[in-house]
Amino acid sequence: GAGVSQSPRYKVAKRGQDVALRCDPISGHVSLFWYQQALGQGPEFLTYFQNEAQLDKSGLPSDRFFAERPEGSVSTLKIQRTQQEDSAVYLCASSLVESSYNEQFFGPGTRLTVL
Amino acid sequence: RKEVEQDPGPFNVPEGATVAFNCTYSNSASQSFFWYRQDCRKEPKLLMSVYSSGNEDGRFTAQLNRASQYISLLIRDSKLSDSATYLCVVNWRSGTYKYIFGTGTRLKVLA
Numbered sequence: 253g254a255g256v257s258q259s260p261r262y263k264v265a266k267r268g269q270d271v272a273l274r275c276d277p278i279s280g281h282v283s284l285f286w287y288q289q290a291l292g293q294g295p296e297f298l299t300y301f302q303n304e305a306q307l308d309k310s311g312l313p314s315d316r317f318f319a320e321r322p323e324g325s326v327s328t329l330k331i332q333r334t335q336q337e338d339s340a341v342y343l344c345a346s347s348l349v350e351s352s353y354n355e356q357f358f359g360p361g362t363r364l365t366v367l
Numbered sequence: 368r369k370e371v372e373q374d375p376g377p378f379n380v381p382e383g384a385t386v387a388f389n390c391t392y393s394n395s396a397s398q399s400f401f402w403y404r405q406d407c408r409k410e411p412k413l414l415m416s417v418y419s420s421g422n423e424d425g426r427f428t429a430q431l432n433r434a435s436q437y438i439s440l441l442i443r444d445s446k447l448s449d450s451a452t453y454l455c456v457v458n459w460r461s462g463t464y465k466y467i468f469g470t471g472t473r474l475k476v477l478a
């Protein structure tokens with residue numbers, strides 16, 4: 253595909269349920285980022301991968317959040333025992349290389365609603 | 368203090384107006400700067416990078432002031448299609464590269 257894709261686009265979960273969000277970055281992109289965007293806010297950094305290595309997970313809000321990119325392409329963000337405050341749009345972005353000047357290409361996001 | 372601050376707006380301007388947004392950042396070691404545009408319920412998309420000498424892309428002009436730690440975006444001759452949220456993004460290296468987004472400034476261009 254031409255761009256970053258994410259699935260599902262919408263997810264409704266009951267409080268306490270586990271969810272898994274998928275990101276397919278642009279083919280060949282080394283860097284992959286996950287962000288959380290609450291309503292009316294800018295994207296907040298969650299975690300960063302360079303190929304399969306998770307180099308920064310300082311933004312993950314709790315140990316209920318876990319991300320992986322085992323083969324250096326597709327990534328999954330997992331949230332265990334979801335809480336209402338986890339409701340947000342989860343955005344994935346990829347860029348070609350790790351550089352401070354590279355454009356990040358965003359996927360359409362997964363809108364998570366926790367009831 | 369937030370690392371990247373923007374006036375959330377909304378800025379309501381008539382078509383054809385010139386509008387300017389500012390963004391301040393707190394980390395003096397910041398290396399690169401961007402403006403992203405985000406339409407309602409859509410993903411952010413790069414509008415333009417911001418270079419030290421300032422840069423222009425059609426009706427859009429971006430400026431960087433490192434001494435005062437702010438960047439600006441000027442939109443001339445506003446179009447209805449410019450209505451969106453404009454996100455200021457600052458990048459620095461702290462182990463890995465960190466991209467910090469502002470909360471965004473909402474612009475509504477009125478007919």
